[in-house]
Amino acid sequence: DQQVKQNSPSLSVQEGRISILNCDYTNSMFDYFLWYKKYPAEGPTFLISISSIKDKNEDGRFTVFLNKSAKHLSLHIVPSQPGDSAVYFCAARGGVYGGSQGNLIFGKGTKLSVKP
């Protein structure tokens, strides 16, 4: 049973426009959410996070929104740049496997392509 879902495997956006990546979760006990970016042949890189007690967190061009009632979070990238082209993973803290130890559960990822 997938607890963190990224239903869009891919997204294509024009340079300068907004990219919106979505993530849904099923476990209301998750208390912290993170986004990672991954380039080919590299490890994932932490991008931005949000606590469940907040509904928005912003860091430069990146903003994460959390809607707890809908169990939904989204990552907004404005403006999108070609260097943002990567796979983006949503992750949530908690769950059966060491959730109390701070372990993360990851979604399957969304591949973002930003076209010049």
Next chain:
Amino acid sequence: DAGITQSPRHKVTETGTPVTLRCHQTENHRYMYWYRQDPGHGLRLIHYSYGVKDTDKGEVSDGYSVSRSKTEDFLLTLESATSSQTSVYFCAIRVSGGNEQFFGPGTRLTVL
């Protein structure tokens, strides 16, 4: 840069052979993790460690064992490799009290 290295970076092996992957960190972090990444599955937790000799299973632990005899090294062993274990393996650390995990560069393992 969280000072994480993984070795080897690439390995090709045959079914039935034992394989050990090494994760090394330089900053004495308590928490260390092993994940595998496969197309259509994202990142899945194999095993994790919360201290020297303290390890536990993750979501996809069958066929894998781990050891942590010192803080800086976390070893992942495939006792008898199978083709289904062909994957990219990532090690990660977490700073105590923090929420983020920081990943190593990965090891691409191919089991023929």
